[in-house]
Amino acid sequence: MEASVTNLAYSRLLKSRSKSATKVRNDLGDDAGNRVDQEKLAHAASLILEAIGENVFREGLRDTPARFARMFQELCYGVGVDASTEITCSFDEGSDGLVVVRDIGFNSMCEHHLVPFIGTANIAYLPKNGVVTGLSKLARVVELTSRRPQVQERMTEEIARAIEDAIDPSGVAVLVEAEHFCMSMRGIKKPGSKTITTLFKGTMKTDMEARAEALSLLRDK
Numbered sequence: 001m002e003a004s005v006t007n008l009a010y011s012r013l014l015k016s017r018s019k020s021a022t023k024v025r026n027d028l029g030d031d032a033g034n035r036v037d038q039e040k041l042a043h044a045a046s047l048i049l050e051a052i053g054e055n056v057f058r059e060g061l062r063d064t065p066a067r068f069a070r071m072f073q074e075l076c077y078g079v080g081v082d083a084s085t086e087i088t089c090s091f092d093e094g095s096d097g098l099v100v101v102r103d104i105g106f107n108s109m110c111e112h113h114l115v116p117f118i119g120t121a122n123i124a125y126l127p128k129n130g131v132v133t134g135l136s137k138l139a140r141v142v143e144l145t146s147r148r149p150q151v152q153e154r155m156t157e158e159i160a161r162a163i164e165d166a167i168d169p170s171g172v173a174v175l176v177e178a179e180h181f182c183m184s185m186r187g188i189k190k191p192g193s194k195t196i197t198t199l200f201k202g203t204m205k206t207d208m209e210a211r212a213e214a215l216s217l218l219r220d221k
């Protein structure tokens with residue numbers, strides 16, 4: 001019975017607004033917009049507010065479900081997208097020297113609690129046959145990988161795999177450092193604690209000297 005009351009409340013809420021929620025687009029393009037069910041997201045937000053005893057019709061909350069839906073579309077546009085597609089160019093620079101990009105900031109979402117984890121990704125790769133990619137492409141890989149419900153361990157692996165798939169380097173090292181809000185604001189409540197994850201591929205996995213050099217450059221000083 002409760003469910004029907006809830007659904008009734010939600011349909012009244014929908015009628016009370018203009019029918020905008022399902023057609024929201026942002027600069028992510030049509031594909032991203034189509035993958036996300038805006039109406040379902042707004043419904044879910046409305047149910048959560050009801051479940052905690054809120055009045056979903058009061059002034060401050062009236063547009064919250066639609067806002068929540070738009071926010072989730074933005075935060076989760078990377079669901080099901082292969083991050084290696086962000087590496088759209090590669091150049092033959094004839095150099096096999098180590099390439100390192102540090103402190104690529106990201107915001108992601110813990111898939112266990114749906115609260116943020118925020119941090120930096122640090123990437124090193126050793127080109128094979130002089131093939132490199134644009135530095136901003138590495139940042140794009142991090143950005144796309146972070147835009148989905150995640151665990152940090154998998155995110156670290158996905159970043160490394162995307163680089164490996166796109167330019168087939170001799171080795172890749174990725175170090176991700178993040179604060180998880182599910183540890184800061186709930187549960188054990190330890191704000192400021194950092195989780196560090198690493199992933200090594202190719203020579204970075206087998207050659208301890210190459211790994212140590214990469215790690216010394218990736219680590220926060």
Ligand SMILES: [Zn+2]
Nearest residue numbers: 110112113182
């Ligand atoms: Zn969590």
